[in-house]
Amino acid sequence: MKRTPIDVFEYASQILEPLPRGILLNTAADGKMDTMTIGWGSLGEDWGKKVFTVLVRESRYTKNLIEKNPEFTLSIPVKGSDVKSIIALCGTKSGRDIDKFEACNLTVVPGHEVSTPAIAELPLTIECKIIYKQDQDPEAIQERFKSGYYPNGDWHTAYTGEIVAAYLLEEDED
Numbered sequence: 001m002k003r004t005p006i007d008v009f010e011y012a013s014q015i016l017e018p019l020p021r022g023i024l025l026n027t028a029a030d031g032k033m034d035t036m037t038i039g040w041g042s043l044g045e046d047w048g049k050k051v052f053t054v055l056v057r058e059s060r061y062t063k064n065l066i067e068k069n070p071e072f073t074l075s076i077p078v079k080g081s082d083v084k085s086i087i088a089l090c091g092t093k094s095g096r097d098i099d100k101f102e103a104c105n106l107t108v109v110p111g112h113e114v115s116t117p118a119i120a121e122l123p124l125t126i127e128c129k130i131i132y133k134q135d136q137d138p139e140a141i142q143e144r145f146k147s148g149y150y151p152n153g154d155w156h157t158a159y160t161g162e163i164v165a166a167y168l169l170e171e172d173e174d
């Protein structure tokens with residue numbers, strides 16, 4: 001696979017437009033990998049670094065892995081790719097119970113600057129090293145979001161990753 005570098009701010013719309021329908025957050029630790037669908041996140045600039053912040057609930061297996069290894073990769077579909085069934089499975093099944101890479105027949109590609117993987121079928125890839133994390137403070141969340149989103153107190157932790165590589169995965173020519 002070939003990696004063609006991209007500027008994340010020039011690709012902002014290609015990164016953020018698919019986000020509400022779901023992109024993949026890949027993590028790895030202790031010889032295990034996982035991927036889960038995320039629909040929330042922010043691309044921006046903190047401490048003079050390009051960053052992407054993801055929000056992961058306490059109950060996710062992803063939380064276990066990201067806490068052990070503070071790196072993650074985002075895999076984003078490009079126009080024309082049909083990833084509906086991948087996004088659905090990775091957003092409903094847990095890596096505690098199944099290997100989602102195998103279940104979705106995903107082509108795992110090693111990360112370039114990080115130890116978490118990229119995925120050929122969702123070729124727009126962002127690699128991040130976590131520079132800040134914060135558990136959500138339930139008291140600071142507006143009342144209108146509290147009951148709807150957190151009936152069981154399954155709060156989010158925000159992980160801000162410095163973007164250390166961003167590229168499009170493409171097939172080698174020969």
Ligand SMILES: Cc1cc2nc3c(=O)[nH]c(=O)nc-3n(C[C@H](O)[C@H](O)[C@H](O)COP(=O)(O)O)c2cc1C
Nearest residue numbers: 037038039040056057060061062091092093094095
């Ligand atoms: C469209 C969509 C968006 C989602 N966004 C998030 C999210 O931003 N944060 C989160 O913690 N879970 C989110 N989820 C739920 C997780 O993807 C789901 O619970 C998954 O099974 C967790 O996998 P894991 O236990 O292997 O980490 C989303 C699910 C869907 C279908």
